[in-house]
Amino acid sequence: MLHYLHLNPEPFETIKIGEKTIEMRLYDEKRRKIKKGDVIEFQNRLNGEKIKAVVMNLYIFKSFEELYSKVDKAKLGYKKDDKASPNDMEQYYSKSDIEKYGAVGIEIKLLKDVTVANLVDAGICPTCFDRENNCCLYGNNKDKMLYENDKFECFLVGKPRAIGHIVISSKAHYKDMMEIPDDLCEEIFVFAKKTMKAIKKTYGSESVYLCTMCDGLMNHFHIQLIPRYDYEKRGSKNFVKERKDYIEDKEKIRQLRLILQK
Ligand SMILES: [Zn+2]
CATH class of the missing domain: 3.30.428.10 (HIT-like)
Structure with missing residues (x-):
């Protein structure tokens, strides 16, 4: 299944260069449809640039506090000297929504970098993945x-x-x-x-x-x-x-x- 998410230019760039590998979102109805092995098309809000990444894993938490305490901040896109705070997420989501839905960390890998071994390690069937994604692994047969x-x-x-x-x-x-x-x-x-x-x-x-x-x-x-x-x-x-x-x-x-x- 293909999903679409918009991103501000900075996180978009860090995903593009492979630094940010976990995208955080409110775990609402829309994000509950995201499953391991799905593909997300990220779009840069500023210039419309698009990039595709595969969902390698999902980490579900009650709150962003819990997510921040358990996930490596570099994977979330923070630089070494940045202060990572769960309050950063309150600019995107209301406290009541966070309480209602919880948070999800979506671990991704750029589609262009995905290999059969990566998928198998992540518990994703490469044959099914290939068929759902225009034979991108094994080529059209x-x-x-x-x-x-x-x-x-x-x-x-x-x-x-x-x-x-x-x-x-x-x-x-x-x-x-x-x-x-x-x-x-x-x-x-x-x-x-x-x-x-x-x-x-x-x-x-x-x-x-x-x-x-x-x-x-x-x-x-x-x-x-x-x-x-x-x-x-x-x-x-x-x-x-x-x-x-x-x-x-x-x-x-x-x-x-x-x-x-x-
Ligand atoms: Zn399969």
């Missing part, structure tokens, strides 16, 4: 997409372990196979069977291996289909074949789509 519906998608892997290495991934976030509902599990695995046959036919592989080994909270459920060709030995080493560069084969993509979209 529409050219590799073979089949898509509202529940799952099936695409060629960008750095494949074999030519024709395909992934099927759920649209909604499930951390592994144990989490997916039975009907979706059934649908994906029946589709995987169809895809394995399509790989074998299209690429002339001898067999196709299937694995799913999502591990960790921030993994996003997917299954992998890896072809084994006649010049390769049978066995589990096929699951860890060295990744190679993806070479686009438009004719094979056309054939696969024809089979899978039927």
Whole structure:
């Protein structure tokens, strides 16, 4: 979800250069909609300049006093010699509103600096984040997409372990196979069977291996289909074949789509 916040020029600049990493706000209805992994577009009140940042964490307090006592003042945008006081917030919000709603510290990271590792460390699923933010992490893979519906998608892997290495991934976030509902599990695995046959036919592989080994909270459920060709030995080493560069084969993509979209 995208949120919009306005800023005075000084805090805007300190956010832009990455010094200020926690934005303080009244925790009212509008800010209660902000969730970890959302994107905030900050706009400079003076010149209209905009910058996007990702919400990495939220710190919720009863008051700004509590927030100031627990959060590093440099992260709030104060310089070393500045006197940081919760009363500074009273120029923005009334005492009664502060009492009613409390305060929130929104920890942010500039969108341009966000990496997959940052997101995982913050407890944000990179796959979901990428899909919600125009493929900003992994790039657009529409050219590799073979089949898509509202529940799952099936695409060629960008750095494949074999030519024709395909992934099927759920649209909604499930951390592994144990989490997916039975009907979706059934649908994906029946589709995987169809895809394995399509790989074998299209690429002339001898067999196709299937694995799913999502591990960790921030993994996003997917299954992998890896072809084994006649010049390769049978066995589990096929699951860890060295990744190679993806070479686009438009004719094979056309054939696969024809089979899978039927
Ligand atoms: Zn996810």
